[in-house]
Amino acid sequence: MNAIVPDIRISQAQFQPESGPPDGQPPVEAAPAEASAIRKFLLSRGNSAIADRAFSWLMRLCAFSIFVIVALIAFELVLRSQLTWQKFGFSFFYKVFTDPDTHMPMFWDPVNEHFSARPFVYGTLVSSFLALLMAIPLAIGLAIFLTEMCPKVLRGPLAFLTELLAAIPSVIYGLWAVTVLVPLLREHINPLLINLLGWTGLFEDTNPTGLGYFSAGVILAVMILPIISSLTREVMIAVPHSQREAVLALGATRWEMIRMGVLRNARIGIVGAIILGLGRALGETMAVAMVIGATPEIHRNLLANGSSMATVIANEYAEAVSDMHLSALTEIGLALFLVTIIVNGLAQVLIWAVTRGTPRQAG
């Protein structure tokens, strides 16, 4: 084809000559004999198919072992709670026995093999509910402060402190609670509560020890606060800036901007954070065991001694002798296992829905 000479042409001078390097460049070193030795070496290497396959199966094994572990836990819990399950069925969780001597309601009598988990379920629910009641406003307040109001210099250290709070082991919280918190409540707070709120029937002066549902609720609140707070912060940060700006542009005050621009968008995630805190509170053992009083009774009085599901397992398992007793404790453990799975699963779904899998910031 005889092309019409186009407008833009590569000039002849730009073409490289047929041979030889441009002037001034040293020639490339001739390949020494070793190069072909290298080539021979590499050619002799196999294709590593076996190593690759073995490696990938090893990694697969590690990942699948997680399935196995969870399945084993579930299996053992179900297996070893069969005795009480078959004897009491679902009523295990709400049955009320009657003490033959005093004719008072009775729940937990290992000697006579009367097992009802009712007081423990009650105690777990009451202490967790109290904890949430106290922790939620504080956690959200902290999150709002850190995210929207805090001067930048303080943000890092405060966030770090919150992270530390989350890292303190339960037993140390328990130790502090027994030594400092319980006397504090007993001497100063509980009398106040009895005076001001005694009319509700929730605060009565029958327990001189200072242990009980309320103390457990307080220490649980301290423990779940960091979790709720940092997750709330994460979902608040995930709200795009444009939302905040839109509300401010309408002339809103800062609180109104937070309420309408941030919290409204993040509320699903905040609910998720709260539910995650609940999940943690339900399973918390050591600190609760140390301050709740470990008494298998049910009381409306929040200042009375009670017990929780995790507490009774921790206190009695090592010394339980009869198979029925062990089975009862294991069944309580199974219930804890299932409830925390459901609660945590729900929380994860809610949080994922808001943050859409954005990578978690460290602290």
Added chain:
Amino acid sequence: MSSDAFKFRYQMRTLTDTLVTTLAILATLIVIAPLVAIFVYLLYMGTSSLNLAFFTKIPVPVGETGGGMANAILGSGILLSVASIIGVPIGIGAGIFLAEFGRGTTVANAVRFTADVLNGVPSIVMGLAAYALIVVPKIPFLPFTGHFSAFSGGVALGLMMIPTVCRTTEEMLLMVPHAIREAALGLGVPNWRSVLSITVKTASPGIITGCMLAFARVAGETAPLIFTVLGNQFWSTNLNQPIAALPLQIYVYAMSPYDDWHRLAWAGSLVLIVLIVLAVSLVRYVTSRGVLKGAS
């Protein structure tokens, strides 16, 4: 709206704003106060009880003074070593699977979900499971079964480490740029070698911090140990027998009526918290410096 009504509403809105700000600051103070209180009290009680004997002696019988928690510190060290040997390889392996082999598949999502489930299991239930799986059955050819042992507690703690290690490993591996993997594969490096020597190595600062986080978390766990390792008043390094552990010892001493034991509980708490604060601070330092040095 009339001018007066508008002014009034505006004042109310500003008032609300100030009120809320005050409440938020108040909330922050109320949260920080117990933390500071705990630390200060811990420092005060702990340092006054810490002496050389604490780190070198084992507990003495009730009524006598002196003695320490040396055996508990050693015991915790042994337990955490067993836990790390179990938890770290499985966790990293699972993380490698999620990032390198199963990325985006349904199986990977199932693994991740199950790891989260495992993470949420209350520690007391982990103890129950370890008890049921290792302490109870008397299998003739497996050495550690059939009785309370340090091994059973180590296993319980190790299993608890897996989800954290797995999740951080996966996150860190996903951050390695694809170009680096391509460069390795383009050189004819086998896939297994590329994953280990290039990808994992590049992400290793982050992976190590994940292990440290998991380590710090299980270091303070007590509940799984109550009916697996049981505790021990004497020196023991035998995996096949009950062993002392720092958090367990703190618990026992805290619940006792003896002042001397309370002192020791505080000292032990101080040691434990220092370890954990060090780990958390280290993690923060490494991740804030930028986990992947130089990777573009």
Added chain:
Amino acid sequence: MGVGIEVINLNAWYGTNHTLQDINLNIPANHATALIGPSGCGKSTFVRCINRMHETNPIARATGTVRIGDLDIYKDAKPVQIRRRVGMVFQRPNPFPTMSIYDNVAAGLKLNGFANHRVLDEIVEKSLKNSALWDEVKDDLKKKSGASLSGGQQQRLCIARALAVDPEVLLMDEPASALDPVSTSKIEDLIFQLKTQYTIVIVTHNMQQAARVAEKTGFFLNGRMVEFDSTHKIFTNPSDKRTEDYITGRFG
């Protein structure tokens, strides 16, 4: 010494996307061949089919024959083995960030099990000299990390890394597109010298670059190879009108 590449009826898919259609061509040994064409025309895919790198994408598929020398790379060997004979330089420099300059260059050998340090020293030096980087880094070989160099230096490091395994073919996928003009001209000079030793295939969207360094040029369009001829002919008297339109800038 390099070898020639013979491509017969190569077709490639990414999922359902038929990215390459019936590619046939012969790439001569010890020459530089440029592949030009607008974005998305398949030239990168084509180059990745030569060392089977496209297989790293799980939804990728290829049929046809590619012969490097007398080796049918899809029938007679596994991808890992092919990639040891065919070096690749990518668009963005990608040195290994955790390794020193020395370890970067030696990576292809060390990670394949080669451990003789004396020989490695020689190979690293020779590769860095061949990629015109030796003088700039010879004092910091083991001290500086691969990622601490400038962009142009990093790309030369990647070239040295590819050369260290003594490949027969060198594939370059737009090697200078992320670099400044000075580095670009250094890379082009490099290619000029290297092609006497290796068979080089260079993908470029810079036509002047193709004209400067390559003896033969192929023009790709929409997954097909429209024209493959000496560079001189492509740029002065192309046979196909589409080639002419691209050369003169009517599209692309």
